[in-house]
Amino acid sequence: MTRWGMAIDLDRCTGCEACVVACAAENNIQTVGEEQAREGRAMHWLRIERYYEGEFPNVRTRFMPVLCQHCGAAPCEPVCPVYATYHNPEGLNAMVYSRCIGTRFCANNCPYTVRVFNWFDAEFPAPLESQLNPDVSVRPGGVMEKCTFCVQRIQAGKDEAAQAEREVADGDVKTACQQSCPTKAIAFGDLDDPDSEVSRWAESPRSFSLLGDLDTRPGVVYLSGSEWREPPE
Amino acid sequence: MTDRPQTSAKALDGELLGRLDRRRPGLLLGSLASGALVLVFFYCWGYQIANGIGVTGINRPVFWGFYIINFVFWIGISHAGTLISAILRVTNAEWRRPVTRSAEAITLFALAIGGLFPLIHLGRVTIFYYMVPYPNSRMLWPNFRSPLVWDIAAITTYIIGSALYLFLPLIPDAAVMRDRAAAGLKKRFYAILALGWRGTAQQWHSLEWGIRILAVAIIPVAVSVHTIVSWDFAMTRTPGWKSTIFGPYFVVGAIFSGIAVLMIAMALLRRGLSLERFLTDRVFNNLGLLFVTMSLVWGYFTFAEHLTVWYSGDLPEKMVHHVLLHGDFALPFWTMVVVNLVIPVAVLSFPRGRRPLPTALVGCGVLVGMWLERFLIVVPALSTPRLAYNVGDYLPSWVEVGIMIGAVGVFACLYFTFTQLLPIVSVWEMREGWRHAAGGAAGGHVETAGAAPPSAAASPAPGGGAA
Secondary structure, eight states, rough: OEEEEEEEEEETOOOOHHHHHHHHTTTTTOOOOHHHHTTTOOSSSEEEEEEEEETTTTOEEEEEOOOOOOOOTHHHHHHHOSSSSEOOOSSSEEEEEEGOOOHHHHTTTTTTOOOOSSSSOOOOOTTTGGOOOOOOOOOOTEEEEESSHHHHHHHHHHHHHHHHSSSTTTSOOOOOHHHOOOTTOOOEEETTTTHHHHHHTTSSSTTOOTTTOOOOOOOOEEEEOOOSSSOOO | OOOOTTTTTTHHHHHHHHHSSOOOOHHHHHHHHHHHHHHHHHHHHEEEEEEEEGGSSOOOSOOOOOOHHHHHHHHHHHHTTTHHHHHHHTTTTTGGTTTHHHHHHHHHHHHOOOOOOOHHHHOOOGGOOOOOOOSOOOOOOTTTTHHHHHHHHHHHHHHHHHHHHHHHHHHHHHHHHHHSOTTTHHHHHHHHHHHOOOHHHHHHHHHHHHHHHHHHHHHHHHHHHHHHHHHHTSSSTTTTTTTTHHHHHHHHHHHHHHHHHHHHHHHHHHTTTTTTTOOOHHHHHHHHHHHHHHHHHHHHHHHHOOOOOOOHOOOOHHHHHHHHHHHTTTTHHHHHHHHIIIIHHHTTGGGSSSSSSHHHHHHHHHHHHHHHHHHHHHHHHHSOOSSSSOOOOOOOOOOHHHHHHHHHHHHHHHHHHHHHHSSSSHHHHHHHHHHHHHHHHTTTTTTGGGGGGGGHHHSOOOOSSSO
């Protein structure tokens, strides 16, 4: 069985946020506007957290791309009263938008604060509506959402492989963030396949899990050669 | 109740019920004012449904705000009633008699409002029934692992239980009202409520057993309800919420705020309906003692909760703890400690403080304090997430404030209406108490009357005549 996972090499990340833009375009994420963003309602499924080290002028910035960790033991899943979020057999922490009633309990119980909420119905003023991805539904207001590991791309990859009558090979599925990363800091694939790129990265002595002591068993692995394994206070 | 054991049943009926017949301008004014607030409530909720939940001030990471705070607050207030009245009934406290009815009414109305808040809170309220435990067309049930589903079960049980618990002791009084009313709509209304009550020994027997069973059964229900409400928080992994003490802490807080409302309501009723003879100083003294006890227990729990968190030194927990005690939330936190612990203990420790006016004022303070407590549980924990990059802030919008104030209006409106329609002091239970007191003086044969309350045997049975 496939277990989809991601590895992010923090030593390669320049914090350019190309992944954030690619993710928004790929997944029809609504742009909420300046005012709403100021209220803390920006809806990026993937964000670059910036942490500063040292005293001015010797300051160093560290970048940390944080997205849904697709935890193997996800705190968000048991608290949803309506099974709008659940674990699928391929290791994805999936959202069923049509079931979501908007209790926002899942978001409260997410240690990574990666869940975002549609506070209003999405608006895509012309001509933005013509660039919507037809493979991804536009979510209505009052519904929770978050990174899906580009599940539509996973599906397309599986379909293509099935048509060519072969197994899904490593590299068949690329997520939008991975594809757009100029420094190739993101690997994506099957964590159960020891030869896949993501598995090899995850084996690295530099690898660690974000908030690993919570034992949420994330499907996202980070790589960093520096001493920093935990986000600073 | 020993001050006037010689009062005849009939005179008592007349005195209590006569207050209902007279029109009270104050009550009417209260009804109108609260009615206006009811409109505010529904306008704000309608506005939110039409425009989206985004009209609130909640955001990421503070996904829960005023609605959840008020949910916990009102469910807490609902414990006034049933729990206190049930405990007093089970322990056979004589001074309960003038209190129980008003406490039970508070419970039912506060629960009805508290139960609405989780719905107001939903992003898509139109499909709230997805949480109701029946399977959809694909045989998918709700997620029974979710504390929210437990909530639904617990609160529904409690609403049904407390409605019955309010209604059962109301039957004989409704019968009296029926018999006193002139033929017409009013009489029919009371006749429906009286369920054909005739006051036979058999009926008294059934009623007494019904109340006895409910009084015992409602106590674990009430305890479980607020425990489960606390589990909405305690079952998560959120720093500041994950706590084993939350269950009993919430129950204690609920009873505490429940007594506060009861004190205020009783002081108002005593003045407004001139019930000094029934809601005596002794009642206030006893409730005041209970009140200060709960204040101390609450203080103990608060201390235990914060000491263990502070001592552990666990970093994410300590961050929440820090904003609470020293940071942005220090002012509401210490205000809470003063109005919930310092003032109640300072005032209620003395007999002079356990009078209607001071207890009611202390009650007002405690209501503010207990509301702040819920605010301080919900907001600081959420605004201080584990990944420090996401630290957030929360300011309620006018919609949330409007609904909160409107909810108070809905409660007051229901309560005023109830007071105008039905005896807010249980007439037959008072009468029974009078007889107990009289019987006790005469040689204590009261216990043998167990099968039917003395009132059934000695006084003109309510509903004796044809309805």
